[in-house]
Amino acid sequence: MKIAEVIVDVSAYPVDRPFDYSIPETMEELIECGCRVKVPFGNRDILGFVVAIKNETEVPPDKLKPISVLLDIEPVLTGEMLELAKWMKRETISYEIDCLQAMLPSALRAKYEKMVILETDVKNLEEPLQPFFQHATKVDYKEFEKDGLLIPLKKALKMHLLSIENVVKQKGKIKEVRKVKIAADQNLLQMIYEGLSNRAKKQKQLVLWMQKHVGEIMEPEVIHEETTCSPQVLQAVIELGAAEYIFEEVYRNPFKKDVEKTDFLTLTAEQETALKDILDAMDKGSPETFLLHGVTGSGKTEVYLQAIQHCIQQGKEAIVLVPEISLTPQITNRFRSRFGEQVAVMHSGLSVGEKYDEWRKVHQQKVKVVVGARSAVFAPFENVGLIILDEEHESSYKQEDSPRYHARDVAIWRGKFHQCPVILGSATPSLESYARARKNVYKLLTLKERALKQPLPSVEIVDMREELKKGNRSMFSEKLADSIRDRLKKKEQIVLFLNRRGYSSFVLCRDCGTVMQCENCDISLTYHRYNEKLKCHYCGYEQPVPTNCPECGSEHIRYFGTGTQKVEEELTKLFPEARVLRMDVDTTKRKGAHEAILEDFGAEKADILLGTQMIAKGLDFPNITLVGVLSADTSLHLPDFRAAERTFQLLTQVSGRAGRAEKPGEVIIQSYTPEHYAIQFAKEQQYEPFYKKEMMMRHEAAYPPYYYIALIQVSHEDVMMSAEYAKRCADYLRSSLSFDASIIGPTTAGIVRLQNRYRYQCLIKYKIEPNLIPTFLQLMKIYRTEWIKKGIVLTIDLNPTMI
DNA sequence: ACAGGACTCACC
């Protein structure tokens, strides 16, 4: 008898291991590793993944159960993915099932539904229950819940008049279209033709026409059009057997429009050199990691495109990762225009079904290239020849919840598995990666010049303290206002960037100084004008704007801070003639809104584009000649050791939006701390000196890349409990790790109370700590077997992006 | 004596 090892769809510590199931004979020939199955687990059916097949088991026969349903004839996960999941599980301290699920589109996840089944005659049921079973013997449990009929339901269950069945379904569906298949037999058609009475003129005409299209498959609409026959006529002919309906799988099309084919651009000498190194590695089949450091506008994408071309020519596939926010049609179209139908695109803007279809294109080997956000790193190609991570420094490559994997690490793992190179590209590499490149762990490739030899835009810093002294209390310095006026006159375009983090507008009572706070978190609420509500960005809590202060009852309530909406107001006041487009969370919530705004701006339907982080990247319009950063410092003073790095990266990226074509660009950065090195070096657009300075700072403070860090968070509804167990954590770590590791804390987390839970954290800095993962696994074990019962929640984040 | 709630355990 064959036995399958199955990882079951339950994220919990005691079941985070394979369970053995016997394989029924009917499945023996079909089942493979990586297939999804339905298995009985406890007293219900759940989903699971087959991770191994073997001939014997230790499980006593009376406990062994058979797999109930095989869900895939073709496995959804390759052997590589199963192995990768095991590695990820250990590397990120998470459950194997979560790792496996992370690799698949959500459409393949299980949907569990409770159904209530009628076991008797309807008349035997209590009055209120009867209507449910008038027309069906199976009714969704939720219906009873909704109508508050759980009590009579429970009674009926007890009396066995009804029973409950748990059903497992897949979330996503494969889309099918109905087509007409004309009979392949010419003689049959002839016979049908002859059998038709002369009065059936239209039918005769249709069958005659079909004889010219024997065996063809076409859409009904096409037939109607070609033959001017009504659907009824077609239906009649089909009933005679001249044709049949068939259902064909189709892919939903997530692209709004087709793109024109583009050709290769001529490379500069620098691009040529970089490309050559990459191609060599591909030819040798060497799993090298390259760091492609190219200034904004240096044509990194063209290097990617030509490397991918080479990859396809070798008969292999390529994965391109792009940060979510810059996954605009502008970017994806560059890949589609070069490689056409061979490209699949994966990002969060797609519907569940669309994502599923793009995934299936890859799974069925219908495409050669995937362009997508973080999770596309799991694209199920079997013959990967190249993996690219664009904007390598972006923090969105790290998943913020379990499994907390970093796409960069997964990419490098897959590169090793497939013996292929990985390219990390950025104008402002993360310090970690740049340090590795300097130590020759990665191979550094540099593009110093812009591809069209345009000069980098000139950058000017305006000291806002001086403006204040001059009596200018607006958010636009004189210099910036003048420049905006100038561009408006010249009909050139402007991008204004508002560094939003920590800058959202809060609401304050002017009499008692109370700031409106979230009920569940220690964080001030943000004012949203479009629906006149106050919102918590952390837990989603919402309330209407109060007319009186909840503390003192005063009516003197004021909105503070500079949200994009406020900037927009002031902008229209100052430049009434300017057409302003605002791009932020509010205006891009609707699907496709993001694209629509950029399209309008590209078509020069507006003069000024005002936005947050999301406009910092990928924006490539020739007519932008001025970029203004309203306040450079807001991200600088966050309590995070990466604050300077982030600010530098952001300013450099934003500056890169200006002067990308013939017209020279100008950048104006407003700041209250213009002397800060992150701002000064961003002005010079010099990465190297910034890197040196920042490395010094990191060295002094013992932060990455000199040390690795791990963050342990403990939370509980009760402050004391939280503090107590955080202390226990720290004590445990101190006793288990070497003296070289320093354990900081427990300290309170950045936001002490979140969703009504108090949070403490420990930070671990270490260099080489062979015992680290085992220690964490042990800590996790203690937590999951003891502390979890007390209501403690503990998370471990290795290499966190924010602390 | 028994219902209902907290707690523990196993799930193949």
Added chain:
DNA sequence: GTGAGTCCTGTG
């Protein structure tokens, strides 16, 4: 995670 089984308490 979740239902089943156990123990325990409160109530009539």
